[in-house]
Amino acid sequence: MMAFTTTRSRLLIAATSIAAWLGACGPIDDAGFASDVDRELDRGRAHASRLVAGSRVAPTVEEAIEAGYLERLRLGLGSPFRLIEHSLQDPRLPRERRERLAWALLAATVDGAGYRIDPRDLGAGDVGAAARHLELVEGAIGEAAHPGAGMLAVRLAYAMAAAESTVPDRLKDRLARVAALIHDRAVSRSDARRLLRAAGSDTDPMALLTVWRVERRFQVERPAGPAVAEVEREAVALAPRLLQAIRRIPEGRPVGPVVAEREWPPRRPVLGPDAAALLAVEAAVYDAPPQTPVLVAVQTYRRLEKADLTPAV
Incomplete structure (x- = not known):
């Protein structure tokens, strides 16, 4: 039994x-x-x-x-x-x-x-508020004409929110990292579509993938460069609206299609x-040596966890 x-x-x-x-x-x-x-x-x-x-x-x-x-x-x-x-x-x-x-x-x-994020890991107090912050970040990056503009707008908006004490500095810093992950999700998704459309019906996408990696054709694998003027303009225009949405979160007012706390089971x-x-x-x-992307990510997460356990002074 x-x-x-x-x-x-x-x-x-x-x-x-x-x-x-x-x-x-x-x-x-x-x-x-x-x-x-x-x-x-x-x-x-x-x-x-x-x-x-x-x-x-x-x-x-x-x-x-x-x-x-x-x-x-x-x-x-x-x-x-x-x-x-x-x-x-x-x-x-x-x-x-x-x-x-x-x-x-x-x-x-x-x-x-x-690049999935559990809202409970944001340290926003309660999972309902965390879900709203996460959805706000995902919406900004997903709806921006350029994912980089959405990511920059998130950083600007949360920096302003932290400066006026609407959110704590720790949440601002964590959401900056979250925005980078969501940006990479959007960019890699776009890269994958480009790969499959380029392959068509007469080219093996897996063979083309290897070629594109050698040629640095995937945007998600390129080093981050300075934001171009068009991206900066879009980010500056979006940031004030994001700030207004951030201010409504502590009051429990909706900022968009928000999932209720009870509907957020553990991912x-x-x-x-x-x-x-x-x-x-x-x-x-x-017995293979550690892979750098995995090692760097794990060490970063460990530092974040230790920071969460450190009492505020």
């Missing part, structure tokens, strides 16, 4: 995780993609859903490895295109699984499933406990 209850609970958790994974992905207009590309994207999405379920109910080593790739993409640990290229070369997986995984990662990038990781344990063993056996 206990075994049945445990299995049933794991299946329910798996179903919830799949819904959360798919729910995180916004609608996407695939117009302009070749029909065979659309089919591969759909297969990739289906494969990702199977991996999420498999990673929580007695996963195999291969399923755990693949789920690990999806989890890294979800957290935004490095460029998704770098991750896709690595998945195609992973010697721990057979060729067929590598190809399915690569399409799953590319579909997730197209759908905007990467479960792709990896289940069993898959994570398998990955830990696999990593020890594989």
Whole structure:
């Protein structure tokens, strides 16, 4: 009886995780993609859903490895295109699984499933206020003509809000990092669309991806440069409106289509406990050196966590 209850609970958790994974992905207009590309994207999405379920109910080593790739993409640990290229070369997986995984990662990038942020991590006091801050940032970057303008507007608006004590400095600093992640999500999504449209029906998108990485064609992988005048003008025009919206958040007044606090369940990781344990063993056996994008991101998160635990003076 206990075994049945445990299995049933794991299946329910798996179903919830799949819904959360798919729910995180916004609608996407695939117009302009070749029909065979659309089919591969759909297969990739289906494969990702199977991996999420498999990673929580007695996963195999291969399923755990693949789920690990999806989890890294979800957290935004490095460029998704770098991750896709690595998945195609992973010697721990057979060729067929590598190809399915690569399409799953590319579909997730197209759908905007990467660089996800849990509103509870913002430290905004309560999850309802955090959800409104997060939605405000996502809306600014998503609706701006240039994602960079939206990101800059967020930084300007929250800097002004902190200066007038509407929000604490810690929240301002954290949202600046959040804005950078959401910016990269939008840019990588645009990069993925450009890649698939350029590939058409006569070029393998995965082969083209490798070429584009060598040629630095992906905007998300380019070093950040100074903002151009057009981007700065858009940001300066948007920032005052964002500031007005920020001021309404502590009062509980709506700033847009805000999700209520009770409707924000924990955003479960792709990896289940069993898959994570398998990955830990696999990593020890594989004994590869730390990857810089992962190491830098983890160290940054650790510093943020330590800052949250430091009493305010």
